[in-house]
Amino acid sequence: MHPKHAITRAGAAVCLLAAAVTRAFGQWVLAAHAMPCKACHEALFNAFAQTAHFKTSAEASAQSVKGSFADGHNVLRTGVAGIYFKMERRRGAFYQTGADSARSTSRTERIDLVVGSGRRGQSYLYWKNGLLFELPVSYLAGIDQWINSPGYTDGEIDFARVIVPRCLECHSTSFKLKQERRALQYSRDYELGISCEKCHGDGHQHVQYQSSHPAEPRGKYIINPAHFSRERKLDNCALCHSGLREQIRAPFTYRPGEKLDDYLSPASDAPIPDVHGDQVGLLRRSKCFRSSATMSCSTCHDVHRPQRDLAPFASKCLACHQTSQHPMAAKIGARMITSCIDCHMPNQRSNAIQITTPTRQSSLSFRSHAIGIYPEVAATILQSGRER
Numbered sequence: 001m002h003p004k005h006a007i008t009r010a011g012a013a014v015c016l017l018a019a020a021v022t023r024a025f026g027q028w029v030l031a032a033h034a035m036p037c038k039a040c041h042e043a044l045f046n047a048f049a050q051t052a053h054f055k056t057s058a059e060a061s062a063q064s065v066k067g068s069f070a071d072g073h074n075v076l077r078t079g080v081a082g083i084y085f086k087m088e089r090r091r092g093a094f095y096q097t098g099a100d101s102a103r104s105t106s107r108t109e110r111i112d113l114v115v116g117s118g119r120r121g122q123s124y125l126y127w128k129n130g131l132l133f134e135l136p137v138s139y140l141a142g143i144d145q146w147i148n149s150p151g152y153t154d155g156e157i158d159f160a161r162v163i164v165p166r167c168l169e170c171h172s173t174s175f176k177l178k179q180e181r182r183a184l185q186y187s188r189d190y191e192l193g194i195s196c197e198k199c200h201g202d203g204h205q206h207v208q209y210q211s212s213h214p215a216e217p218r219g220k221y222i223i224n225p226a227h228f229s230r231e232r233k234l235d236n237c238a239l240c241h242s243g244l245r246e247q248i249r250a251p252f253t254y255r256p257g258e259k260l261d262d263y264l265s266p267a268s269d270a271p272i273p274d275v276h277g278d279q280v281g282l283l284r285r286s287k288c289f290r291s292s293a294t295m296s297c298s299t300c301h302d303v304h305r306p307q308r309d310l311a312p313f314a315s316k317c318l319a320c321h322q323t324s325q326h327p328m329a330a331k332i333g334a335r336m337i338t339s340c341i342d343c344h345m346p347n348q349r350s351n352a353i354q355i356t357t358p359t360r361q362s363s364l365s366f367r368s369h370a371i372g373i374y375p376e377v378a379a380t381i382l383q384s385g386r387e388r
């Protein structure tokens with residue numbers, strides 16, 4: 001579902017990966033396995049396990065793969081005669097086949113890993129020679145159908161796109177790279193899903209200390225981003241929510257609390273950042289953010305639990321704004337709370353993601369974090385209210 005697919009093109013990507021990684025050897029310190037955070041933070045952990053972060057990557061399984069393998073739903077036809085894709089489930093494993101019946105050729109690869117919680121969609125990866133490659137068919141939740149993977153050309157059978165580490169840095173907890181003779185490979189010692197350590201750092205010492213001091217009411221030797229400056233709070237999320245940025249240091253080396261600009265090239269200063277994947281860039285441009293000293297992502301988001309209902313978000317606005325002061329209070333009436341987010345943070349189309357089908361180009365919409373005044377959106381919403 002991604003603009004970043006541009007960087008997954010085979011040849012060049014492998015070189016980039018090589019350059020980035022040789023510098024990283026020796027500093028590879030991320031804890032490999034999930035820490036036992038659940039033992040003491042059970043309620044928080046259980047809620048977190050339901051979030052898109054936690055579910056953003058997984059081994060392929062009947063649960064994690066959202067697309068359908070049922071007859072009649074498992075074929076993706078293309079605009080080129082004779083070229084189609086078939087998705088099959090055999091003995092507990094999942095496969096994609098790209099077939100060119102005019103030439104009587106086909107290629108089949110197994111779906112090994114899933115990327116994407118499935119809120120909007122999923123892409124799929126397969127292992128080959130110690131590297132990960134993207135599969136040509138993705139899944140789009142809105143229409144509940146298989147689609148050409150974003151950025152792929154309809155009617156081409158392309159199994160050659162290497163997955164670069166940056167993709168996994170945003171969609172997993174850790175992936176190690178190792179040198180196998182001359183070639184770089186991903187180690188099988190990886191951790192899928194975004195877990196606690198990604199935002200709290202290595203939890204080893206904390207777990208050890210709290211286990212041996214069960215009466216200690218305070219948490220020690222663990223990073224709590226609540227104590228960061230606003231810029232470091234933003235950086236903690238900007239690692240993955242500030243759009244396309246060049247890597248200055250090796251992937252998977254950034255630690256919470258550090259300055260992100262030392263790891264990634266400066267964020268784009270495009271006048272209008274894309275709504276996909278650049279919430280930091282958009283929020284920074286809003287008057288709310290610029291006029292308040294403290295607003296950060298945590299002002300509205302509790303990343304430890306799923307939050308999709310819009311009404312509770314409106315109450316976050318009311319920490320700083322009053323509905324009675326609203327210049328259009330009378331006109332808006334009872335919809336003040338229910339439409340607050342839709343009027344001021346509207347869903348907007350992303351220009352970064354292109355999905356090509358035989359008949360059209362389609363795009364996806366995301367909630368804009370440029371909080372502001374959108375007169376046309378407001379007019380449409382008020383209009384639809386009257387018609388009801």
Ligand code: HEC
Pocket residue numbers: 035036037038039040041196197200202203204206207210211216217218219220222223224
């Ligand atoms: C042996 C029990 C135990 C384990 C295991 C444990 N914690 Fe804690 N943690 C605590 C206690 C007790 C506190 C203090 C009370 C509280 O904030 O819940 C705490 C507090 C925290 C805090 C807040 C610290 C602050 O400065 O306010 C964070 C963040 C945290 N833990 C994260 C983690 C993470 C991440 C893991 C897994 C790597 C983990 N904990 C595992 C017992 C534990």
Ligand code: HEC
Pocket residue numbers: 037038041044045048053194195196197198199200224225226227298303304
């Ligand atoms: C996407 C980043 C992220 C992930 C993943 C994450 N946290 Fe947090 N956590 C935060 C932030 C940010 C804060 C500070 C919130 C604030 O400013 O009040 C926090 C605060 C905490 C606190 C302090 C008490 C509280 O609720 O505010 C605890 C305890 C904690 N986290 C535990 C965990 C555990 C355990 C996990 C894994 C199950 C986890 N966190 C996963 C970002 C994260």
Ligand code: HEC
Pocket residue numbers: 051052053055056057115116117118119120169170171172194198199236237238239240241297298301303306307308
């Ligand atoms: C390691 C990368 C990474 C970090 C760090 C990170 N995020 Fe995310 N975030 C993602 C990805 C990837 C998704 C999309 C997950 C999916 O749907 O597959 C996401 C999704 C979200 C969502 C949408 C949740 C939903 O239910 O759809 C919110 C909100 C969010 N992130 C907020 C934050 C905040 C706030 C922080 C910092 C405290 C943060 N993220 C840090 C990668 C990250």
Ligand code: HEC
Pocket residue numbers: 001002004005008115116117118119120121122123163164166167168170171239240241242243244275276277278279366
């Ligand atoms: C810079 C961080 C970053 C990189 C690199 C990145 N993504 Fe994402 N991705 C995100 C964020 C953030 C979201 C969700 C929020 C949004 O779109 O704004 C997301 C959403 C997705 C989704 C939709 C999840 C859902 O269910 O809604 C898929 C699928 C996905 N990415 C696949 C990939 C793949 C495959 C790659 C690499 C080839 C990749 N992404 C690279 C950050 C990243």
Ligand code: HEC
Pocket residue numbers: 287288289291292294295299313314316317318319320321340341344345371372373
């Ligand atoms: C941390 C405090 C804070 C929060 C939370 C907050 N705002 Fe603001 N917002 C401000 C400040 C300060 C201003 C600037 C007021 C001024 O200049 O008079 C502002 C300005 C605005 C403006 C005027 C924008 C413009 O471009 O003229 C709108 C609209 C707005 N906020 C809507 C919202 C909405 C909707 C939410 C919730 C999603 C929200 N705000 C949350 C502090 C906040």
Ligand code: HEC
Pocket residue numbers: 234237238241279280281283295296297298299300301307308310313316341345365366367369371
């Ligand atoms: C003023 C409140 C507010 C602030 C501050 C805020 N968000 Fe959001 N965010 C929302 C609302 C409301 C939604 C819509 C809920 C949803 O659809 O998941 C949302 C949705 C999201 C989504 C899902 C977008 C989509 O359409 O899939 C991501 C990702 C996200 N926020 C990340 C962030 C990050 C990162 C920050 C900090 C840079 C941040 N948010 C700051 C209110 C806020």
Ligand code: HEC
Pocket residue numbers: 314317318321323326327328332335336337338339340341343344373374375378381382
């Ligand atoms: C039906 C759409 C709609 C809803 C619902 C709505 N607003 Fe507005 N809001 C607007 C429009 C349009 C303006 C600009 C009005 C003007 O300039 O005359 C505005 C202006 C504002 C301003 C700037 C005020 C000023 O004095 O310049 C703030 C702050 C604001 N809204 C906050 C909110 C908050 C917070 C909510 C929800 C709790 C909300 N609005 C609900 C459409 C809406």
